[in-house]
Amino acid sequence: MSIVCDTYEPATNGQAGIELAGVSLRFRRYADQTPSFRQTILNAVLRRNYSSASEFWLYRDLNLSIAHGERVGVIGRNGAGKTTLLKVILGIYTPTAGRVRVRGLIAPLIELTAGLNIELSGWENIFLMGSLLGLSTEQMKQRAGDILRFAELEDFAGMPMKYFSAGMKMRLVFSIATGVPNEIMLMDEVFAAGDAGFISKATDRMHELVDSSHIVVFASHNISLVKKLTTRVIWLERGRIVADGDPASICDDYLAHMAAEQGSRP
């Protein structure tokens, strides 16, 4: 058995870019059971074949190219493949077929509370999250103070995070994720939470980041925000690109489509 390596090369022209070429992605659905050895043996003995029945293709031959400077909004209903698209770009899901090429440093803002260890203190979590995002302890030391200050949690840094309120957790995670350097920003919904003061501060920082990143890909259900932030919109429907282009017209089409569907329901 040989292996094929992903390649890492220095990008020469300094232009960020994302390119998906012929990307297909197949998922297995485990509707009511986790995979088990017992089940596999039983299937082999009884010559049953369950595996193909529970597979489905999210993307088939998806082509997408995002250039330096673009702010792309991804819209579509739940399960259309918006978050998964971000995860494919990020490199969490290796596509079943096709290639993904990414030029630039990625900052993911996707369900980041997952990286927290609530038994640890806020301070320790800053370093844990930082390392998961690819930063060294040294780099995080320089940023930790600012992160805590922005999250307004300086007084609680030493407290285990299980005693944090949901809003405090969100504030810390937001501050960490937006406090690391990036060239490409992948955002999944805006997860700012907390009191009105923090939300307005977070929104400001979000706009700053959108301005300073080379590329922004923003998956959201908040159509008005998508319209405001982006220069290009992709409408996904069951893993297919239905429309790609001008934000205003596509967002209007999408809303009209959703409204029509709503209306046709009894």
Added chain:
Amino acid sequence: MEERTTIGLAERRRRRGLHPAAWAQAVRDDVIRLVRGRFVVGNLAGARLKVRYQRSVLGFLWAVLTPMLMIAVLSIVFGYMLRREVDRFPVYLFSGLVPYQFFAGSLKSGGRSLVSGYRIMSRFRVQPFVLPLSEVLVNAFNLLLELLALLGMLVLAGSWFPVVAPKLSASIIVLPVGVILLFIFTLGIVLMCMTLVTYYRDVEHVIAVVTRALYFMTGIIIPPTLMGEADIFVYANPLWYHLQFFRGSLWQGTYRGAAAAVTWPDAQTWIIAVVSALASFTLGYVVYKKYEHEYVYRL
């Protein structure tokens, strides 16, 4: 700025065949990524240790106290039965049980490391490797603490009661070698078990039973010399040879009084331990590379 090209699974599968150059590149890439991402390993392992010990009064002392108490119990129960057959039974027991517990503990937590690290695997771009590695490192940390405790006790006992208690001899220098070989051996097995557990969750129970069987197949309590014909099960077990490094330096290599009896692991022990460590790690790594990009779909 860096350009990364991720190749789809279909193309990866098509290009099968043994290409040493591709493997060399894969190893190099993995090492580079691991060195760059070493902070993840440190933080994950550190988090584990902190959570386990930080909030108890005795803290890290528990890492040493629990096995000590366990050994005290076993020594009382079996030490009397085996007092004629096994010289210095508590030392014999300790020098086998401590590395065995490292192996068993690593297999347990490392085997399910991807499954329990689902939240990290599905949200962050990290090498899957860092999860089992940090689990094995946590267990290795415990192993080192326990070994230090035992060494301390041997030295103290040796100087207080020079006639009855053993003293350390020069053979103590093979102990670090034994730790390193056992670490490599264990990591390889953990990578294989992790793959199995990720694909088939119920294998976890099988692994638990097999590790239990290995307990008896490594002569932890009853040395193979007392097992009669059943000793073949012990001598056929590579783990036995790994534990011999620990027993060699801590039990056989220690002596009473003034008589220096330096014993070294024999050639067979060396060969089997080194070969099994390398084979286990190589096989584990090959399995890991084969499924590296597919684990995340199975969690």
